Amino acid sequence: MARPKIALIGAGQIGGTLAHLAAIKELGDIVLFDIAEGVPQGKALDLAESGPVEGFDVSLKGTQDYADIAGADVCIVTAGVPRKPGMSRDDLLGINLKVMKAVGEGIKTHCPDAFVICITNPLDAMVWALQVFSGLPREKVCGMAGVLDSARFRHFLAEEFGVSMRDVTAFVLGGHGDTMVPLTRYSTVAGIPLPDLVEMGWTTQDKLDAIVQRTRDGGAEIVGLLKTGSAFYAPATSAIEMAEAYLKDQKRLLPCAAYVDSAFGLKGLYVGVPTIIGAGGVEKVIDIKLQKDEQAMFDKSVDAVKGLVEACKGIDESLA
Ligand code: APR
Secondary structure (H helix, E strand, O other), X not given: OOOOEEXXXXXXXXXXXXXXXXXXXXXXXXXXXXXOOOHHHXXXXXXXXXXXXXXXXXXXEEEOOHHHHOOOOEEEEOOOOOOOOOOOHHHHXXXXXXXXXXXXXXXXXXXXXOEEEEOOOOHHHHHHXXXXXXXXXXXXXXXXXXXXXXXXXXXXXXXXXOOXXXXXXXXXXEOOOOOOEEOHHHOEEOOEEHHHHHHOOOOOHHHHHHHHHHHHOHHHHHHHHHOOOOOOHXXXXXXXXXXXXXXXXXXXXXXXXXXXXXXXXXXXXXXXEEEEEEOOEEEEEOOOOXXXXXXXXXXXHHHHHHHHHHHHHHHOHHHO
């Protein structure tokens, strides 16, 4: 059986890391596409030369030609610009929307059967635009945010409780922005929900609130430290987890930016929700019952996403 083909649109910090992880995990043959001449070719060659040491059997190719992504099974999109210190994800809207148009057309023409994972920010609006521009089925186009935000939350919680992060589960819903909703009630240490851990005196509500806020600011914290770009290791790992779930039909229950058309009382919006990812793409959206305060946070986040989608429609008439 032929190896799966993975197209990575954008060969920058995240794109290069995606290629490295996909190669080490032998998920399939990899094509790195970028408009910057030489960059995808250089990264593909450098990574291929690590193959004899790592012992992976996949081919890597760098290109400026969309024809090379033909027939890709998975397509992960990071093309665009990342933020600089002081910028919010939303500041990237205008420039990255144009990039999504070009990328969407490339995908539509060359790999219409792919499972597409968008990482470009502002995430929820960009994945919406990418689905419209590409015309692919909605269950085959989703965005990576919830896995990353939940991983950040899990890391901070594991540090606070002094336990292995393997025993910490966390759920972050809503848009991938300042209004994201880390759900403490559905986050646990070895199955014990966080509110119970506060009651048991293992941590305090204040400390938990600070961790929730640090999770919301997780991306900005990295931008502030790096100064020249945004996070790339954890975003890449998170998208690879989603790609693997699709390629291996794992039926993973992962939070991601998916098209929601009745669950959570929503009508046709891309936003972070729990989903099942398998061979059918986003096979199901899990409609969690939210409590009043959680619903209020979720609604605020949904409003922020709706605002960005409206802004996109204002910039590009074909989206209206
Ligand atoms: N087509 C293909 N590639 C493009 C295009 C385009 N139209 N426009 C820009 N690119 C490429 C750039 O040449 C660059 O190599 O996208 C790449 C982006 O890489 P980085 O600048 O290193 O950004 P990265 O850190 O990988 O983040 C990419 O993901 O998390 C988000 O906010 C982040 O939107 C940003 C994206």
